[in-house]
Amino acid sequence: MSALIRRIINTTSAPAAIGPYSQSVVVDRTMYISGQLGMDVASGQLVDGGVQAQAKQALVNMGEILKAANCNYTNVVKTTVLLADINDFNSVNEVYKTFFTSNFPARAAYQVAALPRVSMNHMFTSPQNYSVEGVDFPWQLAACSCIFLHLQYI
Numbered sequence: 001m002s003a004l005i006r007r008i009i010n011t012t013s014a015p016a017a018i019g020p021y022s023q024s025v026v027v028d029r030t031m032y033i034s035g036q037l038g039m040d041v042a043s044g045q046l047v048d049g050g051v052q053a054q055a056k057q058a059l060v061n062m063g064e065i066l067k068a069a070n071c072n073y074t075n076v077v078k079t080t081v082l083l084a085d086i087n088d089f090n091s092v093n094e095v096y097k098t099f100f101t102s103n104f105p106a107r108a109a110y111q112v113a114a115l116p117r118v119s120m121n122h123m124f125t126s127p128q129n130y131s132v133e134g135v136d137f138p139w140q141l142a143a144c145s146c147i148f149l150h151l152q153y154i
Contacts, residue, residue: 011068014061015039024065036061051088055095063099073099079107086111 010016010023017023017034024033038047038054039061047057066072081096083089089109 009068011064013041013064013068015041015044024069033062033065036065050091052091052095055092056098059095059099074103076100076105079105081107081109083109083111084113 004027007026008022008024009026014023015037021034026032036058038057039045040047040057041061041064047053063073066075079096079100081089081092083092086109
């Protein structure tokens with residue numbers, strides 16, 4: 001039995017981790033991306049404009065992490081949206097559908113009282129011949145392998 005392969009992947013195009021966690025971790029054939037805030041990379045501040053502006057920025061940040069993994073929004077296959085206030089669902093959905101425009105991922109949405117504003121979980125598949133510049137992977141990621149993302153907006 002071979003050992004699991006664990007690699008850290010970070011990009012300066014998305015906000016750096018603000019605590020003792022990695023921006024993204026690859027374990028064997030699965031990639032996990034930590035929560036993304038609606039934070040502007042240049043200023044390090046949350047964007048103004050409420051839940052829609054922060055949802056948009058968090059999805060932009062997620063896109064940068066996807067790009068660092070040689071993937072994009074079309075690779076996302078499952079999304080779970082967790083909202084502090086279910087009344088924000090339509091506002092978040094308006095932003096969401098500008099990033100996911102066809103062949104939509106499966107999705108569920110829930111209200112969870114202890115969240116800041118909204119949280120999203122995503123799974124996506126990566127293309128074959130997966131590679132990340134500067135990272136040596138001794139494997140090829142199969143087209144059906146899942147990658148998990150977690151986004152959190154406040």
